[in-house]
Each structure stands twice: as C-alpha cells, then as structure tokens.
Amino acid sequence: MRSLLVSWQFWALLSAVFAALTAIFAKVGVENVDSDLATFIRTVTILLVIGAILTAREQWQGWGAISTRTFTFLILSGLATGASWLCYFRALKIGDAARVAPIDKLSVVLVALFGVLFLGERLSEWNWAGVALIAAGAVLVAYRG
Known part of the structure; x- marks a missing residue:
C-alpha cells in the first residue's frame, strides 16, 4: 500500500476520477446559477479545504x-487555472458534460505540445501516436453526429 501512495500513476488516476466527478457535479450545480458565481463557490471551497x-x-x-x-510561476498557474475554470463552467452551463469534458481534455494534447516546445521534453513515436489518438478521441466524443 505504501508503494501505491508514492506512485505518480496512482495519484494521476485518482485525479482523473475526481476530474470526472467534477464535471458531473458541476453540470448539476451550474444549472440554476451564473457560471462565474459557480466558479467562485468552487474556488472558495478549494481554498478552505486546502x-x-x-x-x-x-x-x-x-x-x-x-x-x-517559483512564486511568479505559481501565480501564473493560478491565473491560468482560474481562466480555465471560468471557461469550463461557462461551457458546462450551455453544453452537455459528455461533450464539454472531452474537449477540455484536449489540454492533454496541449500539455504534450507545450512540454516539448517550452520545457524541452521528448516524446517517442508511441507517445505522439497516443497524443494523436487523444485528440481524435476528444473530437469524436464531442461530435454531435
């Protein structure tokens, strides 16, 4: 069990589970309230819990x-997070969670690209194939055909 708690894969999978729950809870929660106010309530909750x-x-x-x-980059990350949440809640307010969430997950594709371009990370051919599949999958899940 201890090795599980220090595994990045375990925490990443748990993050995915909570992200999925976030979409479902947020879609229900944003139904009768302004999306920006909903984002504020979510943010205050996170602040108190952390x-x-x-x-x-x-x-x-x-x-x-x-x-x-470090402080500068954490502030920039916070600003990007806030902008992401505002856009995400606005999208959930007007769209289906099952279509909004996959488009939001195109962030995985962008992280791969930005990691290579700005952080000097290297991806193998298999990694790039996975990035392409994620992009294609997100588009297909969001497609209303």
Missing part, C-alpha cells in the same frame, strides 16, 4: 522560503 489540509499536516511555510521565480 487550507485545512495544510493546517492539519502542519505544512505551512513562510513566504520568504518561496523564491520569486
């Missing part, structure tokens, strides 16, 4: 322990 986890595990660090570069 704050409680940090407190319970005594993981708070002083701001001085965080470099300016």
Whole structure:
C-alpha cells in the first residue's frame, strides 16, 4: 500500500476520477446559477479545504522560503487555472458534460505540445501516436453526429 501512495500513476488516476466527478457535479450545480458565481463557490471551497489540509499536516511555510521565480510561476498557474475554470463552467452551463469534458481534455494534447516546445521534453513515436489518438478521441466524443 505504501508503494501505491508514492506512485505518480496512482495519484494521476485518482485525479482523473475526481476530474470526472467534477464535471458531473458541476453540470448539476451550474444549472440554476451564473457560471462565474459557480466558479467562485468552487474556488472558495478549494481554498478552505486546502487550507485545512495544510493546517492539519502542519505544512505551512513562510513566504520568504518561496523564491520569486517559483512564486511568479505559481501565480501564473493560478491565473491560468482560474481562466480555465471560468471557461469550463461557462461551457458546462450551455453544453452537455459528455461533450464539454472531452474537449477540455484536449489540454492533454496541449500539455504534450507545450512540454516539448517550452520545457524541452521528448516524446517517442508511441507517445505522439497516443497524443494523436487523444485528440481524435476528444473530437469524436464531442461530435454531435
């Protein structure tokens, strides 16, 4: 069990499960409320839960322990997350969850591309085939034919 808890695959799969639940819960939750307000409620909830986890595990660090570069990129990541959530909730408000979520998951394709272009990561031919299949799959699932 301990090896499972330090496995990136385990945590990535758990992330996928929670992301799927996010889409379903959000689709129901956004039905009778403005999508931006729904995003705000979700964000406050996340803030409170993560704050409680940090407190319970005594993981708070002083701001001085965080470099300016790290802080800058975490702020940029937060801004990108916020923009993503606002767009995602707006899409869920007007579209089917089963079609919105796959298009949102095109982020997997973009991460692969950005990782290669900006981070110098390398993908094998098999990896690129997987990226292409993910892109094709997302389009096919979202297609209303």
